Amino acid sequence: xxxxxxxxxxxxxxxxxxxxxxxxxxxxxxxxxxxxxxxxxxxxxxxxxxxxxxxxxxxxxxxxxxxxxxxxxxxxxxxxxxxxxxxxxxxxxxxxxxxxxxxxxxxxxxxxxxxxxxxxxxxxxxxxxxxxxxxxxxxxxxxxxxxxxxxxxxxxxxxxxxxxxxxxxxxxxxxxxxxxxxxxxxxxxxxxxxxxxxxxxxxxxxxxxxxxxxxxxxxxxxxxxxxxxxxxxxxxxxxxxxxxxxxxxxxxxxxxxxxxxxxxxxxxxxxxxxxxxxxxxx
Numbered sequence: 001x002x003x004x005x006x007x008x009x010x011x012x013x014x015x016x017x018x019x020x021x022x023x024x025x026x027x028x029x030x031x032x033x034x035x036x037x038x039x040x041x042x043x044x045x046x047x048x049x050x051x052x053x054x055x056x057x058x059x060x061x062x063x064x065x066x067x068x069x070x071x072x073x074x075x076x077x078x079x080x081x082x083x084x085x086x087x088x089x090x091x092x093x094x095x096x097x098x099x100x101x102x103x104x105x106x107x108x109x110x111x112x113x114x115x116x117x118x119x120x121x122x123x124x125x126x127x128x129x130x131x132x133x134x135x136x137x138x139x140x141x142x143x144x145x146x147x148x149x150x151x152x153x154x155x156x157x158x159x160x161x162x163x164x165x166x167x168x169x170x171x172x173x174x175x176x177x178x179x180x181x182x183x184x185x186x187x188x189x190x191x192x193x194x195x196x197x198x199x200x201x202x203x204x205x206x207x208x209x210x211x212x213x214x215x216x217x218x219x220x221x222x223x224x225x226x227x228x229x230x231x232x233x234x235x236x237x238x239x240x241x242x243x244x245x246x247x248x249x250x251x252x253x254x255x256x257x258x259x260x261x262x263x264x265x266x267x268x269x270x271x272x273x274x275x276x277x278x279x280x281x282x
Contacts (some may be wrong), residue, residue: 001144003039004099012113015028018173019053023063023089025145028252028255033070034062034063034065034125034194035065035066035125035151035188035192035193036065036192037192037253038065040067040106040192041065041066041068041069042082042150043186043203044066044123044150044203044215045066045069045070045073045123045153046119046124046148047149047185047203047205048070048073048123048124048149049073049177050072050102050121050147050149050205050249051077051121051146051147052075052109053076053088053244054076054118054119054120054146055075055076055077055078055115055118055119055120056070056073056075056076056077056078056112056120056121056122056123057077057078057079057080057108057114057115057120057121057122057123058070058077058078058079058123058124059079059108059122059123059124059126059150060078060080060081060082060083060126060127060135061086061124062081062083062086062125063083063086063088063089063090063093063257064089064094065125066123066124067079067090067094067097070123071096073093074121077097077100077101078097078100078101078103078114078115079097079100079101079102080103080104080109080114080126081102081103081104081105082103082104082105087101087103093182102114106134107130107133108135108136109133111137111141111144111145112141112144113230115250117141117144118144119145119146120144120145121145121146121147121148121149122138122145122147122149122150123146123148123150124150124152125150126152126255128152128153128156128197128199131152131153131170132155132156133135134228135148135160135176135206136175137178138206139144139175139176139178139179142179142180142220142226145208146204146207147205147207147208148180148205148206149203149204149205149206150203150204151188151201151202151203151204152201152202152204153197153200153201153202154187154199154200154201154202155168155177155199155200156172157184157202157203157204158184158202159163159173160172160173160176160177160182160204160206161173161182161183161184163263164228164262164264164267165262166261166263167261169217169261170229170232170260171225171226171229171243172259174225174268175222175225177265178211178214178221178265178269179208179211180207180208180209181206181207181208181209182204182205183204183205183206183207184202184204185202185203185205186202187200187201188200188202189201198241199231200258201236202214214269214272215269215273215274216270216272216276217272217273217276218270220272220275220276221268221269223243224240224271224272224275225260225268226244226270227239227240227242227243228240228260229260231260232259232260232261233259234259235254235256235257235258235259236255236256236257236258236259236260236263237251237257238255239260240275241281243275244278244279248278249273250274250278253272254256255267
């Protein structure tokens, strides 16, 4: 069963902000695993220092384990939190945040409104159940987000950083690396969370690679990548039949005898241009 999510901002009576909340219970349906190791929290918070002169947006601060260290950096800083218990907790324990606590769903937000169109660093201890969606939203707003850091499931981090030819290389690898350089910084063990997850975590940093455009039809690029990786263990020819048609002469090209994980980002860009030219002639 897919985790339930809120689809719009949550509004509570103003008096709720003044309730004293001793702690916040982690909620399974929100994918919450609260970090309890302050040393690890400090290391994650310090990853935003790669871009010291722009604001920071933290996703899912929970009880503020990262928040407390980012606040010390004295830079424009906001947090976005969907949990109805965490919001009053943050107001109670971090009053210096003031109006910089955004109560809502990050996936539904217009990110241009967060810092009035200014770029920012995105960070957080991201909920495992929506981490890929967060990174796809980052890519959609890449002109606003020159750097993204934070903690995610180790397996997802490995996929994001994977190179062509590896078993972990896939859709997430190609679509993220098309726009960002990926650094796998360090691994975090499950015993420093409440509740402990069943998997290890990892801290990553993504930095914009400077490309303003891929040099191809980007919608077709995404379609090709997503299509061929649905059959990642088979030759490219099998997936490309869904795009070109099963009898297209281009399918005889030797590139289609390779498997999807053997092609680099640039290979997919070049393939997209070839497919675009071939299909326009039909």
